[in-house]
Amino acid sequence: MAEITIKDIAKQCGVGISTVSRALNNHPDINPETRKRILEVIEETGFIPNNSARNLKRTDARCIAVLVKGITNPFFSNMIRIIEEETQRNKYALVLRHVEAQEDEIDVALELEKEKRLRGIVFLGGTFDHSEEKINKLKVPFIFSTVGIPSTECIDVSKIIFSNIAVDDRLESKRMTDYLLDLGHRKIALITERSELPIGRLRTEGYRKAYDERGLSVPEELICYVQEDIDHYSMENGYLTAKKLLASGREVTAIYAVSDSLAIGACRAVLEAGKRIPEDISVAGYDGIEMGEYYNPKLTTIKQPVEEIAKKTIRLLLDVIAERREHQQIVFPAQLIERESTGPC
C-alpha cells in the first residue's frame, strides 16, 4: 500500500515534480492555469504532503514553538489561547508542546529545534535553572514568559541570550500580604511549594518581606508546603494542605495561597471545618484565573495581565526574530483585586 506522493501527482498531471512543489507552496513562478490544474488533482486524489520531508528540506518556515510545563494549570489556558491568536495574526505557524513534569524543557526545545525549522521558542512555566552550557545550544531566539524574574546573578548573561516577561512575583506577593496585614491579620497562613521553583520561591519571599518590613516576625509555623507527590498547583493540594493546617489547631485568621487553584482548594477545607469566609477566615489567591470570579465567595487575588503578557511575548519574540529589536527583560504590573473572600480580622 504505497503512500501517494508528490511524484504521483506530477505524473498524473503530466508535469515535473518541481512544478507540483511550486503549486503547493504558492510559488510565484508558475502558470496560474497549471497551478489550478495541479491543485485540482491534489484535491481529488486527497494527497497530503509529508511534513517530515518538508521540514527536512525547508530553510524558511515561519514557525515558532510554545513549550508549556504544567498544561493542567488553568492559568495557562488563557495564555495559550491568546498566543495562538497572535501567532496566527502574524502568519506564523505554531507548534504547541506539552512538557511533562519530569522532562527538561530545554531538552525538548533542542529536539524540536532540529525536527521543525523553528524560528523562535516561548517557554511557559518551568524554571531558569538551566546550565548556561545547555541553554547556549539553543540557536533560535527564545523567551521565558510568566516563569518569574531571574535572580540578579544571571541577569548580565540573560540580557544577551534570551528575553523574559513576567510580573514581579516577589513584589506582588508582598502586596497581597501587605493588604492582609492592613486588614489587621497577623496570623496569615501561607500555602506554597517547598521546591526551589522560581514561582513558589519568589512568592514566598514576598510574603516574608511584608512581615519583615513592619518589624513583625514571620509566623513560621503557618507556612505550609504543598505535597510534592501530586500536582503542586491543584485544588486538591490546596485542600489537603489547608486541611492539615486547620486540623493542627494553630490559630489562623487568613490563608494566602500562591495560586488561585490552591486557594480554592483551601476554601473548601475552611468551609468543611465549619468556618465562614471571610468572617472567620479570609482566603486569598494569586494569578487571577477565571474561576476566581465565579467561585463563591468570589476570590480576592493578584491578577496577572495575561492578555498583555501573552501579546507582548509574541510581539517581542517576532521582533527579535526579525532583528528589529534586542532581547529584553520586561516586568508587568499585576493588580490586587479585592473581592469577597477577604475581610477585616
Added chain:
Amino acid sequence: MAEITIKDIAKQCGVGISTVSRALNNHPDINPETRKRILEVIEETGFIPNNSARNLKRTDARCIAVLVKGITNPFFSNMIRIIEEETQRNKYALVLRHVEAQEDEIDVALELEKEKRLRGIVFLGGTFDHSEEKINKLKVPFIFSTVGIPSTECIDVSKIIFSNIAVDDRLESKRMTDYLLDLGHRKIALITERSELPIGRLRTEGYRKAYDERGLSVPEELICYVQEDIDHYSMENGYLTAKKLLASGREVTAIYAVSDSLAIGACRAVLEAGKRIPEDISVAGYDGIEMGEYYNPKLTTIKQPVEEIAKKTIRLLLDVIAERREHQQIVFPAQLIERESTGPC
C-alpha cells in the same frame, strides 16, 4: 553554522554512520564497547538526531496521536493525563495535538499520519459528522472517545472502521432530569448548545425524554442556548445564559446545565440575583470535573468515569493495533452524584 549530524559523530568516532545509528536505536548487532564510546561522544557533542529525517525513514515507531478539540475544557485535562500515563506504560510515544475550533480533526489526523509514523489515533471531543469518504482515508486504527454515541444510521459502518467509547449521554442526561423531576421540580431550565454537536444534542434529547415519559410537557421557554460566539462550555457562557434567563422573569426552580463549567457559571448568576442554592434554585451539571467538588455549594452532577474511559481507550486502541481485537462500540455507565447544589422543590 552547520547542524551537527550523525555523519559528524561517525567521523569523530572513526566508525560508519550505520554503527552510530545502531547505537542510537539500541540495535542488538553492535559491540557494547563501541556503543558506549559512541554514546559518550553523542553526549559530549550534544548531538540530537533529527526527528524529521527519522520519521521519513522509519517503518516501526510505536507512536499514537491524541487529537483534542477544545483543550480548554477542563474535562479533558484529566483524560489527557491518564492517557499519557497509560501510553507510556505501554512503551508507546504520544503526540498530543490541539485542534482549533475551526479546524477539521480528520484533516489534522490525515496530515499527522503522513508526518509521523502513527500506529493509531484517539479523538477527544469533536463530532462523528465526517464524510465516510474522508474517514476512509485514515489508514491506521482510530477511536472516538467521549464524543457521544453515534446515531444508529452509521453504526453498521462504524463497526468496521473505528471504535467508540463514551457514556450514553442521552440516558444519563435523562437520569439527571428524572432526578430533578423526582425532587418535585417542574420548571427545570436547561442550558445547552444549539449547534448539532453530538454532546449538546444528545444531552438535550435526554432532558426532553424525561419530561415526555411522564406525560409532562417540556417547558420550551426554559430551554436556553449558550452564545455561539464564545467557548460553548465556558463558565462565562453559563453565567451569561443563566443571567439572561433569570432577567426574563420566567419562573424557574432548577437549572440543569449540560456541563459543569456551564453550571458553575449559572451558579454565579443565581447568586448574583440574590437567590440561594439550592433553597431557591437548584443547579445541576454534567461531567464530574474536579471543580465541582470544590465549588460552594458542591455541585450535583453526572460523573463520567474518566479514568476507566481513558484507560479503556488506550487499551482497546493498542489491542486493535496489535490485531488482538476488533473495533468495538463501548458504552460506560456514568454516575449521578448528589451533592449540595440540588434539593427538593
Added chain:
DNA sequence: TTGTACGCGTTATCAT
C-alpha cells in the same frame, strides 16, 4: 560486528 550505498518525500538550484 561493522561499513557502504541507496532511498524516504520534499524543496532549492540550476538549467532550459
Added chain:
DNA sequence: ATGATAACGCGTACAA
C-alpha cells in the same frame, strides 16, 4: 514557466 537533479539527515539492506 518548467523540468531534471542534488541535497536534507537518517535507517537499513547488503556486502564485507
